[in-house]
Amino acid sequence: MIFNEDGIAYPDYQKTTAWMFRDPGAHDLAQWNYIKKIIKSSRVCLDFGGHVGTSAMRFSKVFDRVISFEPVPDLFECLQHNTKELENIEIHNLAIGDECKDVTIYINPENPGANVVESKATKDIIDSRWKNELRQNFVEQKPIQVKSVSIDSLELHSVDFIKMDTEGYNIEPLVGMKATLERCSPVIMMERGVPYDKKPETLLKSWGYHRAKTIVIDDIFVRKE
Numbered sequence: 001m002i003f004n005e006d007g008i009a010y011p012d013y014q015k016t017t018a019w020m021f022r023d024p025g026a027h028d029l030a031q032w033n034y035i036k037k038i039i040k041s042s043r044v045c046l047d048f049g050g051h052v053g054t055s056a057m058r059f060s061k062v063f064d065r066v067i068s069f070e071p072v073p074d075l076f077e078c079l080q081h082n083t084k085e086l087e088n089i090e091i092h093n094l095a096i097g098d099e100c101k102d103v104t105i106y107i108n109p110e111n112p113g114a115n116v117v118e119s120k121a122t123k124d125i126i127d128s129r130w131k132n133e134l135r136q137n138f139v140e141q142k143p144i145q146v147k148s149v150s151i152d153s154l155e156l157h158s159v160d161f162i163k164m165d166t167e168g169y170n171i172e173p174l175v176g177m178k179a180t181l182e183r184c185s186p187v188i189m190m191e192r193g194v195p196y197d198k199k200p201e202t203l204l205k206s207w208g209y210h211r212a213k214t215i216v217i218d219d220i221f222v223r224k225e
Helices: 027-037 055-062 073-083 123-129 171-175 180-182 199-206
Strands: 044-048 063-068 089-092 101-106 144-149 161-165 187-190 209-215 220-223
Touching: 027 209, 027 220, 044 055, 044 101, 055 063, 055 073, 055 089, 055 199, 073 089, 161 180, 171 180, 171 199, 199 209, 199 220
Parallel strands: 044 063, 044 161, 063 089, 161 187
Antiparallel strands: 101 144, 187 220, 209 220
């Protein structure tokens, strides 16, 4: 691990010139300021794509309980280190999906925050990076198998907010938490995939959600009253 000026741990291959290393507090700040205005309660927050824990630490100042999921071992080690003193943060070395199973994830050698789970929605980005002979450093980075779990299998209650930073791998996590969404009606912040895929929004609309706002590349959804 390496550490920034604030003592936050990152994996060894993190570029120290990256803004995420130098100023993690700026990441998704506009989105977070908007979320705080529209959430109706602050009981449970789910953090998909926990990375090294900077989002979970931010959320822990507002929510009673934060449950953070990070499937990549190197990042999970940092997440564990950075949140060990915060009793209201619970962490899991798991991906989120439509069921409990193994999934394939491609590790980004240039940006630890942009790892991609293999799916139909992420095929184009995987082909353009990890299967592109012109990008040798990506080609040499072999994918790994990680465990995934569906949110519905955890039978959670009182979920008020869900952050989805899953690099376009959105449909499977949504399918796996349909019952939780119906039960809890949380606000959802979902990062758009590249290229943009309308299917997640269409699915959420069929479940009574509408897009309240888009900030940068994050869509924020709320369930209609």
